[in-house]
Amino acid sequence: MDNSEKLALGLSGLxxxxxxxxxxxxxxAKDIDVPTCITDMDPFVTDTLFxxxxxxxxxxxxxxMWAFQPSTxxxxxxxxxxxxxxxxxxxHGFKVEKHNVNLMAIPGAIxxxxxxxxxxxxxxxxxxxxxxxxxxxxxxxxIIEERLDEPEVDGGAL
Amino acid sequence: xxxxxxRFTKSEKRLVAVLIIIPMVLLFIGVYGGLMQTLFRAGxxxxxxxxxxxxxxGLTFHGVLNxxxxxxxxxxxxxxxxxxxxxxxxxxxxxxxxxxxxxxxxSVMAAIVILIGEATxxxxxxxxxxxxxxxxxxxxLLVVGSWVASGNWVPMYLQWRKENEGKKTPLAVVGMFTTxxxxxxxxxxxxxxxxxxxxxxxxxxxxxxxxxLARTLFWFFGHxxxxxxxxxxxVMYYVFMPKLAxxxxxxDMAGRLVFMMFIVFSVPVGTHHQYMDPAISSQWKxxxxxxxxxxxxxxxxxxxxxxxxxxxxxxxxxxxxxFGWMWKLPYFKKENWFFAYLITGLIIFIFGGIGGIINAxxxxxxxxxxxxxxxxxFHLTVAGxxxxxxxxGSLYLVGQFLNKTIRLKTWAMIAPYIYTIGLLIMSYGLxxxxxxxxxxxxxxxxxYANPDSVLYQADWMPYIDLTVIGGSIMFVGIVIYIISFFxxxxxxxxGPEEDAVVTFPISEPLHDExxxxxxxxxxxxxxxIILIVLSYTPVIYDxxxxxxxxSLPYSPDSPVPLR
Ligand code: HEM
Ligand SMILES: [Cu+2]
Ligand SMILES: [Cu+2]
Numbered sequence: 068m069d070n071s072e073k074l075a076l077g078l079s080g081l082x083x084x085x086x087x088x089x090x091x092x093x094x095x096a097k098d099i100d101v102p103t104c105i106t107d108m109d110p111f112v113t114d115t116l117f118x119x120x121x122x123x124x125x126x127x128x129x130x131x132m133w134a135f136q137p138s139t140x141x142x143x144x145x146x147x148x149x150x151x152x153x154x155x156x157x158x159h160g161f162k163v164e165k166h167n168v169n170l171m172a173i174p175g176a177i178x179x180x181x182x183x184x185x186x187x188x189x190x191x192x193x194x195x196x197x198x199x200x201x202x203x204x205x206x207x208x209x210i211i212e213e214r215l216d217e218p219e220v221d222g223g224a225l
Numbered sequence: 226x227x228x229x230x231x232r233f234t235k236s237e238k239r240l241v242a243v244l245i246i247i248p249m250v251l252l253f254i255g256v257y258g259g260l261m262q263t264l265f266r267a268g269x270x271x272x273x274x275x276x277x278x279x280x281x282x283g284l285t286f287h288g289v290l291n292x293x294x295x296x297x298x299x300x301x302x303x304x305x306x307x308x309x310x311x312x313x314x315x316x317x318x319x320x321x322x323x324x325x326x327x328x329x330x331x332s333v334m335a336a337i338v339i340l341i342g343e344a345t346x347x348x349x350x351x352x353x354x355x356x357x358x359x360x361x362x363x364x365x366l367l368v369v370g371s372w373v374a375s376g377n378w379v380p381m382y383l384q385w386r387k388e389n390e391g392k393k394t395p396l397a398v399v400g401m402f403t404t405x406x407x408x409x410x411x412x413x414x415x416x417x418x419x420x421x422x423x424x425x426x427x428x429x430x431x432x433x434x435x436x437x438l439a440r441t442l443f444w445f446f447g448h449x450x451x452x453x454x455x456x457x458x459x460v461m462y463y464v465f466m467p468k469l470a471x472x473x474x475x476x477d478m479a480g481r482l483v484f485m486m487f488i489v490f491s492v493p494v495g496t497h498h499q500y501m502d503p504a505i506s507s508q509w510k511x512x513x514x515x516x517x518x519x520x521x522x523x524x525x526x527x528x529x530x531x532x533x534x535x536x537x538x539x540x541x542x543x544x545x546x547x548f549g550w551m552w553k554l555p556y557f558k559k560e561n562w563f564f565a566y567l568i569t570g571l572i573i574f575i576f577g578g579i580g581g582i583i584n585a586x587x588x589x590x591x592x593x594x595x596x597x598x599x600x601x602x603f604h605l606t607v608a609g610x611x612x613x614x615x616x617x618g619s620l621y622l623v624g625q626f627l628n629k630t631i632r633l634k635t636w637a638m639i640a641p642y643i644y645t646i647g648l649l650i651m652s653y654g655l656x657x658x659x660x661x662x663x664x665x666x667x668x669x670x671x672x673y674a675n676p677d678s679v680l681y682q683a684d685w686m687p688y689i690d691l692t693v694i695g696g697s698i699m700f701v702g703i704v705i706y707i708i709s710f711f712x713x714x715x716x717x718x719x720g721p722e723e724d725a726v727v728t729f730p731i732s733e734p735l736h737d738e739x740x741x742x743x744x745x746x747x748x749x750x751x752x753x754i755i756l757i758v759l760s761y762t763p764v765i766y767d768x769x770x771x772x773x774x775x776s777l778p779y780s781p782d783s784p785v786p787l788r
Contacts, residue, residue: 175437195665196351
C-alpha cells in the first residue's frame with residue numbers, strides 16, 4: 068500500500084471515530100436520544116392531556132387522516148411534556164417546529180419522546196409522512212404562554 | 226488489460242439497446258413528474274396539466290420510474306455489457322432475454338397502474354395504504370427479472386475462474402458482482418414483504434397486516450437499495466474514469482477492498498431509516514448507526530483513490546503544484562463527453578456524502594427526518610452521481626451496441642453541467658427548507674405555500690421558489706441530454722452490424738498488488754450474513770413484541786378502511 072493511501076485510510080477512520088464519539092457524548096452525557104421501544108403503555112384510541120407534576124404533563128396524541136388530536140395544545144412556559152403518539156389508521160409523521168421532537172405515528176405501535184418548552188410562542192407540528200389526499204393540511208400547534216391558568220387542548224376527540 | 230474489443234452477438238446487442246432505450250422513455254416521464262412537483266409545491270399548478278391527477282400520483286411515478294425502474298434496468302444492461310466484455314464470454318441469450326422481458330412487463334404493468342391512479346402509495350409503498358395488486362406483481366417481476374439476469378452471469382464467471390486459475394478477476398466484474406450480491410440479499414426481504422404480506426392482503430386473502438413489520442422489511446431492502454444504485458457508478462469511477470482522464474487507477478487493491486466492504490456492511494444498517502420509529506429499541510438503532518459509519522469508510526477510500534487517480538492524470542498532462550492537476554482535467558472536451566458525467570457526479574457527491582453522514586448521525590436525524598432536507602439530500606446522491614453516471618453510461622452503451630457515433634456531442638457534454646447547477650440550487654432550497662421544518666412528500670402549494678391558507682409559512686417561500694428555479698434548470702439539462710440520446714439512437718449506424726465490435730475504456734492500475742485476501746467473495750458474504758442475523762434478529766423481535774393489532778387496507782382518498 069502506498070504511504071499516502073495509508074495516511075488517507077487512517078484519517079478517514081479517525082474522522083468517523085470522532086463523529087461517533089460525538090454521538091455517544093450526546094447520548095450519554097447530554098441524554099439526547101432517539102425514540103425507543105415502549106412496552107409499558109396500554110394502547111389508546113383517544114387523546115388525553117393530564118398534569119403529572121408542577122410543570123409536567125403527559126399528552127397522548129392520536130394521528131388520523133387528516134388531523135392530529137388534539138390539534139391545539141396550550142401550555143405554560145417551562146412545561147415538560149411526556150408525549151405519546153400513535154396512529155388510528157395509516158402512517159403519519161409528527162415533528163414539532165424548533166424542538167428536538169420527531170416521531171413516526173404508526174398504527175399498532177406507540178411512540179414516545181419528552182419535550183420541554185422554555186420559550187413562549189407558537190410551535191407548529193406538521194404531518195411529515197404521506198398519509199393520503201389531504202396530507203398537506205394535517206397540522207397542529209403548541210401554544211406556549213407566559214401566564215396561563217389552565218392548560219387546554221382543542222380539536223380532540225369528542 | 227487495457228483497451229481491447231469484444232464481438233457481441235446481434236441478439237446480445239439488441240438486448241442491451243432495448244434495456245437502455247425503453248427505460249429512457251420511462252425516465253423522461255419520471256423526470257417530467259419531478260418538474261411538475263416543483264410547480265405544485267410552489268402553488269403554480271393544482272393538477273398535472275398532461276398526465277392529470279394530484280401531487281402524490283406524480284410523486285409516486287417520479288420515485289418509482291426514476292429510482293426503481295430506470296436504475297434497475299441500467300444496472301442489468303450494464304452488467305450484460307461489462308461482464309461478457311471483461312470475461313470474453315458471450316451471454317446465454319435465451320436467459321438474458323427472458324430476464325429482460327420479465328423486467329419490461331413488470332415495469333410497464335406497475336407504471337400503468339400508477340398512471341391510472343390505482344397505486345398512489347409512493348415508491349416506499351408503506352401499508353396500510355394499499356395499491357392495486359398489479360403494482361406489487363409488477364415490482365416482483367422487475368426484481369425477479371433482475372435476479373435471472375445476474376444468475377446468468379454466475380456460470381460464466383465460474384467457467385472463467387476455472388480457465389484462469391491464479392488470475393485476478395477483472396475489477397469491473399468484481400464491481401458488478403458486488404452490485405448484484407448486495408441486491409440479491411436486499412431484495413430477499415422485500416420479496417418476503419410483497420409475497421407474504423402485501424400481495425395476499427391487497428388481494429383480500431388476509432385481512433390485516435403488521436405495519437411496523439412490513440416497514441422494517443422494507444428498510445432492510447431500502448438502504449442496500451441505495452448501494453445497488455451507487456455501485457455501478459463506482460464501477461465507472463474505478464474502471465473508466467482514470468482512463469478517460471488520461472491516467473491510471475491509483476490503486477487496484479483499494480477498489481477491491483471497497484467492493485468487499487460494501488458486501489459486508491450494506492445491509493445491517495437499514496434501521497437508520499427508522500431512528501424515529503416506535504417499537505425498536507434505541508440500542509439496536511445505535512448498532513445500525515455504527516455499521517452505517519463503517520459503510521461510510523469505503524466511500525471515503527473511494528474519494529481518495531479517485532482523486533489520486535485524477536491527480537496522476539493531471540500531472541501527466543503537465544500539472545504542477547499541489548492542486549494544479551484540478552485545472553488540467555478534460556472538463557469541457559466534447560470528444561471526451563463521458564468524463565463530464567463522471568466528474569460532475571463526483572463533485573456533487575462531496576455534498577451528498579456530507580449530508581449522508583449527518584443523516585446517519587443518530588440523534589441528529591431528529592432535526593431532519595422526513596423534512597424536505599431528505600429529498601434535498603438524496604437528489605445529491607441518487608439523482609446526482611448515480612443518475613449522471615447512468616446517463617453517461619447509457620449514451621456510451623447505445624453508441625457501442627448500436628454501432629453509432631454519438632451525435633450532438635457538445636450537447637451531450639454540456640448537459641451534466643447544466644443539470645448539476647440546477648441540482649445544487651434545488652437541493653439547497655430543499656435542505657434549508659427542511660431545516661426550517663418543511664415536511665417532505667407534501668404538496669405545500671395547497672397549504673403551507675398558499676397565502677390564503679391558515680397554514681401559510683411566509684418564511685419558507687424563498688426556498689420553495691429556489692426549488693422551482695433549480696428544478697427547471699435540471700429539467701433543461703435532461704431535455705438536452707434526451708435530444709442528444711435520441712438523435713444518436715435514430716442516426717444512421719456506422720456500417721453493417723456484423724463488423725461492429727464493442728470497446729470500453731478500461732483503466733490500468735498504477736499500484737497493482739496481489740491482494741490475495743480480496744480475491745474471493747465467499748468469506749465476505751459469510752461475514753455479511755452473520756452481521757445481518759446479529760443486527761436484525763433483535764430488531765424484528767422488538768417489532769413483533771411491541772406492536773399490537775393489525776391494519777386493514779386504506780385508499781389514500783378516504784379515512785375509512787377499504788374493508
Ligand atoms: C428534473 C429533475 C428532477 C426534479 C425537478 C426533481 C424534483 C423532485 C421533488 C420536488 C421531489 C419531491 C419532494 C417531496 O415532496 O418530498 C422529488 C422526489 C424524489 N425524487 Fe426527484 N427530481 C428530479 C430528478 C430525479 C431523479 C433523476 C431521480 C432519480 C433517482 C429522482 C428521485 C427522486 C425520489 C426517489 C424522490 C422521492 C419520492 C418520495 O418521497 O416518494 N428525482 N424530486
Ligand atoms: Cu400526513
Ligand atoms: Cu440508508
